[in-house]
Amino acid sequence: MRRIRTATFVSLDGVIQGPGGPDEDTTGGFAFGGWVWPFFDETAGGLMQEAMGEDYDLLLGRRTYEIFAAYWPHQNDEIGRTFNAVNKYVAAGPETPLDWAHSQRLDGDLAAAVRALKATGGRDLLIQGSSEVIHTLLAHDLIDQLTLLTFPVILGAGKRLFDDGARPRAWTLTKTRQSGSGVVANTWVRTDQPPRTGTFGDDDPSAAELERRARWAREG
Numbered sequence: 001m002r003r004i005r006t007a008t009f010v011s012l013d014g015v016i017q018g019p020g021g022p023d024e025d026t027t028g029g030f031a032f033g034g035w036v037w038p039f040f041d042e043t044a045g046g047l048m049q050e051a052m053g054e055d056y057d058l059l060l061g062r063r064t065y066e067i068f069a070a071y072w073p074h075q076n077d078e079i080g081r082t083f084n085a086v087n088k089y090v091a092a093g094p095e096t097p098l099d100w101a102h103s104q105r106l107d108g109d110l111a112a113a114v115r116a117l118k119a120t121g122g123r124d125l126l127i128q129g130s131s132e133v134i135h136t137l138l139a140h141d142l143i144d145q146l147t148l149l150t151f152p153v154i155l156g157a158g159k160r161l162f163d164d165g166a167r168p169r170a171w172t173l174t175k176t177r178q179s180g181s182g183v184v185a186n187t188w189v190r191t192d193q194p195p196r197t198g199t200f201g202d203d204d205p206s207a208a209e210l211e212r213r214a215r216w217a218r219e220g
Contacts, residue, residue, distance in 0.1 A: 002118050004059065005145040006127045006134060007051035008161060009036050012150065015158035016131055019151075024067055030158050039151050043179035049079070050177075051147035051185060055123050058083065059114070061130035062092040068128070069100040089117060089125065091133050111140040118142065131159040138166040145189050146171070152182040168195050 009019040018025040018033035072083045088103040106113040137143045171188040
């Protein structure tokens with residue numbers, strides 16, 4: 001069975017929109033495209049290449065596919081050669097042309113299509129960008145590994161890595177690295193366990209605490 005992995009640039013406040021440049025994705029009036037570059041040293045670049053790994057196909061949303069398809073076919077560096085050679089599975093309807101070589105459409109129910117693809121033999125499926133794909137697959141418990149390169153910046157608005165639909169699940173940290181510019185790369189693997197909970201509260205709560213709980217329950 002294939003693994004589904006992410007290798008994702010993310011801000012401190014969870015934004016993943018437009019990391020590569022000011023014109024990459026201005027959806028919703030996003031004004032901070034290119035926010036990774038002040039921190040993107042040689043070490044950070046190596047962390048991303050390590051996060052991506054060496055043996056994968058790409059799993060992309062429509063907008064990320066369109067960004068990549070306009071850029072990577074014209075690049076001949078190591079990543080460009082890899083991206084151009086691997087299969088690209090794209091969550092897009094029939095109105096979206098898939099002209100980039102080795103591109104295949106995932107139309108209809110995305111979770112069902114990815115579940116079927118995941119069950120086949122083959123390389124890992126690597127998600128780049130594609131916030132809506134990540135949201136859908138987290139909601140259906142289909143992502144196996146998250147590698148997040150967190151950059152020391154707060155953007156305040158933009159497309160987020162997580163939304164309210166993510167399936168509650170415990171994750172295990174398997175690797176952590178850091179660049180001199182403050183980029184932290186953490187790799188997390190999904191477990192089959194729900195979140196565990198506990199409390200710092202008193203086993204014998206005061207009357208004031210009980211009243212607070214009751215009031216907040218009434219307030220909803």
